[in-house]
Amino acid sequence: MQSAKSRRSMRTVRRGMLAVTAAVLTALVVSAAAPAPEDARQKPRAAEGPVWTGAWGTAVQRPVEGNEDWGPNWSRQGFSDQSVRQVIRVATGGATLRIRLSNAYGTAPLRIAAATVARSAEDAQVWPGTARKLTFGGARGTSIAPGRDLVSDAATLRTSPLEKLTVTLYFADRTGPATFHRFTTATSYRAPGRHLTDAGGDAFTTSTNAWYFLSGVEVSGPASPRRGTVVTFGDSLMDGTGAAPGTDTRFTDKLAERIAADRRPLDVVNAGISGNRILDDSPCYGDRASDRFRRDVIDRPGVRTVIVHLGGNDIAAPEMGDPCMGSAPRVSAHRIINAHKELIRAAHARGIKAVGATILPMKGALFPVYSERGERTRTAVNHWIRTSGAYDGVLDVDRAIANPADPALPRPGYVFPDGVHPNEAGSHAIASAMDLDAL
Structure with missing residues (x-):
């Protein structure tokens, strides 16, 4: 049996x-x-x-409750005064990169207070000194209208084929239910408060196997x-x-x-x-x-x-x-x-x-x-x-x-x-x- x-x-x-x-x-x-x-x-x-070409991406879905089969996720509750660190692997490298964010299934504007990208050092850790602050039209934060996607400005971080990166998003305000990808073979981490450039992962005490709002990482060059x-x-x-x-x-x-x-x-x-x-x-x-x-x-x-x-x-x-x-x-x-x-x-x-x-x-x-x-x-x-x-x-x-x-x-x-x-x-x-x- x-x-x-x-x-x-x-x-x-x-x-x-x-x-x-x-x-x-x-x-x-x-x-x-x-x-x-x-x-x-x-x-x-x-x-x-x-x-630009897409070096990593995922398809987003409507928020749905977690269950016994899929495990817990945070899509229905969303985030408020929390940092979410997500691990991805790029297929090829480039000299610069940008991220794509989606509010495809949101019912209100999504406010992102700040975001960073860094080299992954396994789990929620990042390599010291590799975190890059991302901007959106020159600003540290951005707002994405319901049903829309948005790309960040280009950030200088030279990447290699098959390298793992982390993208960390900080949500100061309540997001409402989150556009997300339900099933992944990667892990995303959550921390209370603002932890955008932490090299260690100690603050990121909870995790799920889903991606939130992140739908693409795009590279340019060589x-x-x-x-x-x-x-x-x-x-x-x-x-x-x-x-x-x-x-x-x-x-x-x-x-x-x-x-x-x-x-x-x-x-x-x-x-x-x-x-x-x-x-x-x-x-x-x-x-x-x-x-x-x-x-x-x-x-x-x-x-x-x-x-x-x-x-x-x-x-x-x-x-x-x-x-x-x-x-x-x-x-x-x-x-x-x-x-x-x-x-x-x-x-x-x-x-x-x-x-x-x-x-x-x-x-x-x-x-x-x-x-x-x-x-x-x-x-x-x-x-x-x-x-x-x-x-x-x-x-x-x-x-x-x-x-x-x-x-x-x-x-x-x-x-x-x-x-x-x-x-x-x-x-x-x-x-x-x-x-x-x-x-």
């Missing part, structure tokens, strides 16, 4: 659910055709000023005519369900390591949300992919390629009985494929290459996601991704981790104990299957 700890682990994974499918409805095409914010447009290399960002867009496969906290062993981490080792001028931004669907919103798993595609992919600076992995949760939702999914209608392969097509068109309209990722094997899951009907749908969608030519490239997640004896099952050594999400070996296999030239 399973231990209590094991059962909790299974529930955690079930919430993180699949990560697979891709897409976007006709509403997305209308949205993607609208002008992007000036800082998000890709400018010619000859343009004056720095050219200059390269080919430099750009790869955004991985999808559900729990991208988000990292199955990776141990603090280990940086998600598929996207392995991909960033391959790119860095090959010295390619490409950054990687992870825009996955565990449980996300291509066709429907859910209370806990984010807006449907079609509605968040512009914010999470198109409006980021320097995006060259998007890898789309969506659809598995749409297929599995009717079997799950998960109230966090909200509506869970049965969906056809035709509907999922049409959503993928719209997403591809939206990417191409902005000159962004689109790579389709096939849906991973679901039969071995130790929670209710598999059905024969769903398997037929998964097979049909995967066949279309591989053979239609609609995508500019294909990442065959399915074949990278499938069991040769029964392709509906994953290789036993490639999955987390939930039977579906990749472990470190599985993530390595998926990243190794990506043709870097296709990016």
Whole structure:
């Protein structure tokens, strides 16, 4: 029998659910055709000023209570006279950087009294002397209107590929509920009062596995005519369900390591949300992919390629009985494929290459996601991704981790104990299957 700890682990994974499918409805095409914010447009290399690319990023979600599966978070209560220190890992380096903050789901202006960025020295500690004070239009603090994002001014901090940084935000006033990213494999820390430049972590006495208001870190330089960002867009496969906290062993981490080792001028931004669907919103798993595609992919600076992995949760939702999914209608392969097509068109309209990722094997899951009907749908969608030519490239997640004896099952050594999400070996296999030239 399973231990209590094991059962909790299974529930955690079930919430993180699949990560697979891709897409976007006709509403997305209308949205993607609208002008992007000036800082998000890709400018010619000859343009004056720095050219920015996303070296780290996450997809933001509505505030939601923590629970037994996901652990506690501070999104509903927000912050007041508190400092929040968040640890991130950049994919590539640069000479200068800036941060992107989001009040996408706020109902009132978000006031940030001050912010710093520094090199991480593990946990809540930073390397002495590396903290840089961030400004916003020349001011130490800023206010972000509801539903809007904001980028800081450039700060001089030379960074290296795969380096960990900390971003510390101080909130003097009450923020109200926080726009955040619910599930991470990193840790964020909280301290009472103002602790922006503390090298030690003693003041940061509480922690959670979530990110708050922070949605991107962007770098500039060294200059390269080919430099750009790869955004991985999808559900729990991208988000990292199955990776141990603090280990940086998600598929996207392995991909960033391959790119860095090959010295390619490409950054990687992870825009996955565990449980996300291509066709429907859910209370806990984010807006449907079609509605968040512009914010999470198109409006980021320097995006060259998007890898789309969506659809598995749409297929599995009717079997799950998960109230966090909200509506869970049965969906056809035709509907999922049409959503993928719209997403591809939206990417191409902005000159962004689109790579389709096939849906991973679901039969071995130790929670209710598999059905024969769903398997037929998964097979049909995967066949279309591989053979239609609609995508500019294909990442065959399915074949990278499938069991040769029964392709509906994953290789036993490639999955987390939930039977579906990749472990470190599985993530390595998926990243190794990506043709870097296709990016």
